[in-house]
Amino acid sequence: MSDARRDYYRNLAKITGYRSRSAYKLIQLDRSYGIFRPQYTVIDIGSAPGGWLQVAKQQVGVDGIVVGIDIVQVQPIEGVTILRGSIVDNRLISSVLKIVERKADIVLSDLSPNMSGIWDLDHNRQISLTRSALDMALKLLRRGGTSVFKVFEGESLDGLKQELKDHFQRVYINKPKASRQKSSEQYIVCFGLGQEGSGKDNLDDT
Numbered sequence: 001m002s003d004a005r006r007d008y009y010r011n012l013a014k015i016t017g018y019r020s021r022s023a024y025k026l027i028q029l030d031r032s033y034g035i036f037r038p039q040y041t042v043i044d045i046g047s048a049p050g051g052w053l054q055v056a057k058q059q060v061g062v063d064g065i066v067v068g069i070d071i072v073q074v075q076p077i078e079g080v081t082i083l084r085g086s087i088v089d090n091r092l093i094s095s096v097l098k099i100v101e102r103k104a105d106i107v108l109s110d111l112s113p114n115m116s117g118i119w120d121l122d123h124n125r126q127i128s129l130t131r132s133a134l135d136m137a138l139k140l141l142r143r144g145g146t147s148v149f150k151v152f153e154g155e156s157l158d159g160l161k162q163e164l165k166d167h168f169q170r171v172y173i174n175k176p177k178a179s180r181q182k183s184s185e186q187y188i189v190c191f192g193l194g195q196e197g198s199g200k201d202n203l204d205d206t
């Protein structure tokens, strides 16, 4: 993405009140794939400063439930529950389940590690975080549920894509316009957890 386009989304976010330029990536993915429905329950992993949480809350409405998780603090958003903790901490799962009371319709992950600038290192750290997000999604998502994972390109990506295809019925890769062309990030949108056509259609429904 050119600097002009990057500035365009940054300025747009400022004008429209979104906390991050990233909000537009999720809006564009939703326009392409129809991710959200009113009243859905959404869990957003790696949610600071909160742009995706704002978009999710707008889309699911007052009767929807949105929970955000991040290791850094996220300033409150009306109607959204925010938990502070690391994705690798298993205790988060029971905290989330207490809030949502039933399994989620959507799990989102826009996780990024602290960037070193070394492509391979950043790629491996990011994919490792995404695998933790997938583990969490498999525990928190209902059968037939939807997930969106940010990933960095690199040698471990094919293995992760295959894993996602084992769990979900339909898996799409997309780079939304609001994502910088030069960045190695892409988004994997996955529909139909544990449904026919996925590698695993025998998930526990509870």
Ligand SMILES: C[S@@+](CC[C@H](N)C(=O)[O-])C[C@H]1O[C@@H](n2cnc3c(N)ncnc32)[C@H](O)[C@@H]1O
Pocket (backbone or CB within 6 Å): 019, 020, 022, 023, 045, 046, 047, 048, 049, 050, 051, 052, 053, 069, 070, 071, 072, 085, 086, 087, 088, 110, 111, 112, 113, 114, 129
């Ligand atoms: C690109 S930002 C997310 C932006 C967000 N989607 C938005 O629209 O505002 C990535 C986030 O991942 C979080 N993160 C990195 N490692 C994490 C971990 N182990 N557990 C939870 N969050 C983590 C970072 O703190 C950071 O806030």
